[in-house]
Each structure stands twice: as structure tokens, then as C-alpha cells.
Amino acid sequence: MRRRQFLKYGSVVAVFTTATVSLPSLLAAQIADPGDLPTGDDADFDLEIVDVDVELIDGSTVPMYAFSHAGQPPSIPGPILRVKQGDTVRIDIRNSSTKPHGFQILGQTNAATTGIAPSEGDGDDKVRIEFVATKPGTYFYVDGDNAPINRVLGLHGALIVEPTNGYADGAARKKPMPYPAGSATANMKSLFTAFGEATIDGKQARFPGKPWQAGREYVWIFNQIDPVLCRRIAAGENPSASEFQEQFHPRYFTINGLCGMDAAHDKATCPTGHVGEPALIRSMNAGLATHSPHIHGNHVFVLTQSNANGVPVYQQDLFEHDVWLMPPMMIKDVLLPFTTPPDLPPAPWRMVQEKYPLQYPMHCHNEISQTSAGGSYPMGLMTDWEIEGPLVTS
């Protein structure tokens, strides 16, 4: 997917020009990072939009839309697109659905296209967007057409921008961090510097074990499904956005497209690890309901929160929550520290009769979301996470 470009100077120069033009507005809107300049590296993706039937947890199916890597099986949410800060990102989109669609990355500049007609099937009717990825963090890509309908009906996914210099400890580079050293907040750097330290300032510290490791992360995308509206739209109805929002009555509540036990068993959804292995969770709400995810076992630190344009805002104060607020289209990167559950009796007490692994749920506390089709608690927006064993330091 990624390759160093030596030959295509033309396109690199063109993109550089575009990026230069947009930089002043970028600077006005946010703290720019030196790493936001184009590096000349490329990230290319080939996506397809298709009509799908989705099998729900109770065995019923509903018609929706989905993204796929071209030629690969589709999924809801769409495939995770991972790029590096400064990459020139090219995304080709083919619309193999029966309806027109669009594509955009919220929070990135020059990253939108609308009104892609259904494909003729001759392979030539792709639409391309091309932009330079800036500001490391988590972004929504969506079909922004017919908003919010196409998005809620399945056309959403995550674009992740990784930093070029993601270290919390400067030149020592022993403490990786999924944000750039040049613009992460002091508290973000302090937190990532603290991971793996048994003592700080001569005192016993809170996060012994390992530093955060690049790639130790999970993506949680929340959505809601109204099977009646899905079927009506598949049958040819075209409700307006306001009609859709007025009538939206979800009966299924998903995390990464899964409900209840299916999500708890999904390796990509259920965080696992030992004490001392902090994990990043990129939480996103693609739907119209406001969720209140609640985690048992550990609190999380809220590191970023998306602004109205979908751009991550690095948090100066890292609030520790066991419930975090997720209104529609909110993106929050949260850090699950994987400490020993803090409310065990203190040493010399030892956990002997109760054994690892320690299993805990994460679920939305607006418990209506814990149902499917009007009942079946807890087959809704929940998953588990698991502490597999005691402290590891290497």
C-alpha cells in the first residue's frame, strides 16, 4: 500500500502547492506541527462502495451500504486506512452500489468528492481524492452525500494518521506516543513518559510495566441500525435528512458492526494484554444517538476530542473517566492503562483463589443500547476487555 515515490515528481509538486495554499488556514485553526509538511511518501488506497445485506445478531438481515478494499469482502465499518503524517494520500473510489454516493475525510483538507454515479462496470469510472495527511490522530471517512443517511446506513470508517516523530521523551526515543512530539500537549507527553516507569521522583509510580508500543491500539466505531428505514430506502424511498432523523428508531446498536457476544469475541474489538501494557482506543460514533461508553476494571484517559470539523484536539487536561460522552460524530482517543484493577485490597493481600484472566465489560450506559430488537440484553453496544496476566516489564 505504501511506497517511496522517486519518479512522480509532478504529482508531488502539485500536492505541495495545494498544501502550501491551505497552510495559513490550518495554522489559524490549530497548532500546526512541523511534521504536517509533505514528506513525498505516498499512501494509496482503492476503495469500492457496494450494496450489502447485513446479518444481525438475531439472524435477521437488513440492506445497507458498505466500503471494501476493491475486490475484497465489504465490511461495516469500512477498512481502517492507516497513513503517516505528511503522506500524500490517494484514494480511488468506485461506486458499485445502485445509488449515487460520495466520499470524504472529515477534518482533512481537499479530501472530499460528491455525487459519484453508479459504476458502468468498465473499470474506468473511479474518482480520486488526493491530499496530504496532517495532524496525527483519528478521523472519520464517510459518504458525506445525503447526510446523515448514507453514513448511518454503513458508509463510514476510520482514517488513522500516525506521527512521523511520535515520541514523548524527545531524543531518547524510548517512549513511543501516537501523537507528534512537536504539538502533543505537555500532559500527553507526561502520561506517555510515565508508562513503564516503576518509580518517578523516587516514589512508587502508577504505571510500571512497558511503555506504550506503536500499534498497540484498538478502534471502536459505534453505530445504530433502524431496520425499517434500511428496508424502506433499499425499496426505493428517498426520505429527506430531516425525515430520516425524525423517524430514526434504531433497534440494533453496534460496535465495529457487531453486537453483544459477537463484539466480545472479536479479537480486533476486545482489548487484551497483561498488566503494564497500555493500549490506545480510538472511539468514534458514526450514528445519531448519544452514547455513554462505560468501562469496568480501569478508567481511561481522554487524550483527544474531535472538534466540529472532525479534527482531533489534543487535550491539555487528561480527564480520567469510566464513562465518556460520545455524541454523534464525536471521536475520542482514550488510553486504557492496563493497570492492576486499582480497588483490590492492598498488599500483602494476594489474589490467589480468583485467577487470571480478569474479564471486564465495556458497554454503553444508556442501556437502551444494550438491547437488540426490543430485548435480548446485553446483545447491544458492548464488548469485553481482558487482563491476561500480572505485570510484565519486558
Place this chain on the structure above:
Amino acid sequence: MTTISRPIFDPQEFDTFGCHPFENDPATPDRITRQVYVERQVSSWNVNMKDGSQLQFWGFKDPTISGSDSPWPSKIIRVKQGQIFHCMFKPSKGAHTIHWHGIEPTPMNDGVGHTSFEVKSSYTYQWCAHQAGTYLYHCHKNTVLHFEMGMYGVLIVDPVTKSPDTNNPNYLYDPLPGDSAPGITTGAPYSAESILVFDDVDPRWHNLDHNAGMCGDDVGLDKFNPKYFLINGVHNGRSETDTKTVTKVVAGKNVLVRLANASYSRLYITLPVDAWIVEVDGRPLRANRAKGAFAAPRKLAANTRLEVAVAQRYSLWIPNIPRGDYRITGNFHHWITNKKHFDGTAVAKIIAT
């Protein structure tokens, strides 16, 4: 058309995950000598609603105190940070659990059926809170229904030390060497405390059975149309005068307001006076590198809206409160449309004299 299929699953496990969770009465694992002991049982009773109708509620009663049969919300539990806590729980009317919301013990003591067990007739929960702050406790069996039925209460973990300020002798949390909490007095010392739990009630749900919906039947738990709006179980017609929702304080002293959202609505809180957010979800807002804390208190200017997510807790600190009446207003909005519910306002009061 392509079908996105469900993952392959084991039907028997599906059954125990949802429909028939594991029920048990085990001995508390790794049990040690307790420092605090409480008992809780399950009870049900009728509550008079604002329009004169009666609705069934369920809750946790303390069997050691007579006359505590209609506790909604269930009686506050207060413990001190660092105490070994035991709660002997004896459900009746079917299996239940207690989840100590925000407290993070072992899974056996966490009260969640599918990750441990539901209590059939008796279990003693054990944990030791390491951090003073504001928590809840609630039933985690068929939670969607049991939480709405009233099976929750406030759990407060108090700090070990007392404030040297005799006007404001109580701390929210113990200040630690190296703490930085700009804008406030570290520890948020207070004289009076207003503890407010906001809730909404859909009367239709209060006729449902204990296990309603658990085995695949559609009992309409996707439809929540709240009609009543309350604070601490006091309906919004009385909440500005009832002693459960009115806090009196001597002017010039500090007030601590603990907020919790036990509704299924978006809850917006406003105060007519400047306050400081000093705690979220049982974690004081302070910076202390060695202790792994990286936040500062945040000023909440008068009449600024604070959204409290469902089951979140916030503590607000009002220093040197001037003489006057202060209305703490909660507005309940629909969790999808974000439109305010009809009659969806409930107001508590602080009176500083």
C-alpha cells in the same frame, strides 16, 4: 448482493451470555478481614408519581434498618478510602447483582453476570477503594430494565484526612505532596454537600417482568418515552422545596455539588453561580506526575451548560458561596433527537443564608 454474515458462534455460549447467565452463591475468593460491613437486600414497592399514579419500583434495602423498605434511590453508602469493604447481598425475587460503578475490583466482585455470575441467594462482595470520590452502585442483571426500575444508589468514598479550615472541614479527596490544582484549594474543602442524582421514568417499563426481554422476545426496550423527571427520587414539582433536594449552607462557606445522571436522557446541568469542576468519575482533577494524574480543575462559569453523560459523575466546588438562592437546573433531552422532553426539567436548590 453480498451478505455480511454474523461471526460463527456457539449457541450454548450465546445462551449463557444473554438469556441464562450463570447464577451462583460462591464464597468470596481471597477473602480477608473487613473494616466496613453493609448488607443489602432487594425489595419492591410503589411510588406515588407527580400525577397521582402509582408505579412499581425496585431497589436495595438495608435489612438492618427497619422502615427502609422504599428506598429510591437506594440508601447512600459512604466508606473511607482504603477500608476493606464487605457487602453481604441477599437478592430475592430472582437473581440480581451489585455493580460498584466506578470502583474497580476483581471480576467476581464486579457484579456482571456474563463475566462472572449473578447472585442466586447470597454473596459477600469485597473491595477496597483506593481513591476518594463519587461513585454509584446498581444492579447489573438485565441492567437496561433493573437500572430504570430504580436499583441504584450513590456510593461515596471519603478521604482519610480532614481539612484544617474549620469553616470547611471536609475534603473531597486527600491532598497529596506534589499536587497541583490551580484555581482551587487542593482537596476541595467544603462545609455543605448537595448530592443530586437525576432520573427519568417511562411508566410502561414499570410493568415489565424481572427477566423481560432476556431470551430474544421483543418487549419494547428500544422504546423509552420518559414521562417523569426527578432528582433523588423527588419529582420535579417538589424538587425546589423537598429536603432531599434542597441544601442549606451558611453564606461564605464552600459547597460541594455531586452530580450523577441515572436517566436514559442527555442531561444538561446549569448553575447560576461560578463553580469549579474538581472531580470526574471518582478521579480528582489535579496534576501529580508520580501519582499519574494529569489534569487541572476546570472553571464552569455561571449559566454555562455542563452535559453529564449517562452514569457519569461530576463534582462541582463553589467556594465562599454568597448569600442567596441558587437553582441547579437539569434539562433532559432525547438521547437521539436531542430535543428536550416534555416537562423535562428538574431543579434542585442551594440556599445560602
